[in-house]
Amino acid sequence: MKRRTWFTIIAIAIIIGVYVYEYVLVEAEQAEIVLEGKEAKANTNAFFLPTSTTNQIIHHNGYSLSYSEPHEQAEWVAYELKKSHLSNTNHKRPYFEIDKAVKTGAASWRNYKNSGYDRGHLCPAADRRYTKAAHDETFLTSNISPQDHQFNAGIWNTLEQKVRYWARKYNGVFVVTGGVLSGRMKTIGREGVSVPNYFYKVLIDSNSGKTKMIAFLMPHKDSSKPLYEFVVSVDEVEALTGIDFFPELADELENKLEASRSYKDWSF
């Protein structure tokens, strides 16, 4: 055969190869999404799960939480935001429901009505758009905290968008977030839902090379400062909340990463 013929054959083979490869990749991703719910506890909630100071951990398919009955909200909500979770699908916004999995009785959404505060998602609805079920599951009252609207739609929203950016960039991140339930707090509603004075977010990435962490502590008010101004060490968040964030991590690594307040490994 002529050289040109060989070249043509090889070119076609490469093109077919790429298509087959992509097809297999897409199939694998879809299979992963289908399994998401069943594997949530094993994948999302095992290794990086924080400790509970309230002894009430609840696992949902899309996230886990530790519920604080005295403050009528979660002390933390934890979930893995995989790159494959990121989706542009629009879902109709459902109504908030009382989380029946909370045995002590989760707060009613009525506490928030006319309170002047948003029902602020802890696990954002936008992080669970991959299925309608996952999206709707974020509308449980165990996943919300009273948030000032300017804060929620402002700097906090900006941080949540940055988390999605990192999930895309670093092939997924594990997220732990909540209000700091300590000190003197305002309360709202008949059940007295505490209004946190600070909110935190702790991230760990173990998917893109060496394991890295970053933590944010934000006063409960909107700000025009850049996000990195709110970076603190994980140790600082632990000191405020009493939560041990990554107890399953090897001690040496945990101690080193949690003491650091450097954000050089995180692209802003």
Place this chain on the structure above:
DNA sequence: CTGGCGGTC
């Protein structure tokens, strides 16, 4: 994206 709210049945 983050949400509230008023009107209707």
Place this chain on the structure above:
DNA sequence: GACCGCCAG
């Protein structure tokens, strides 16, 4: 109370 559609930053 549930639902729809409109509203704002």
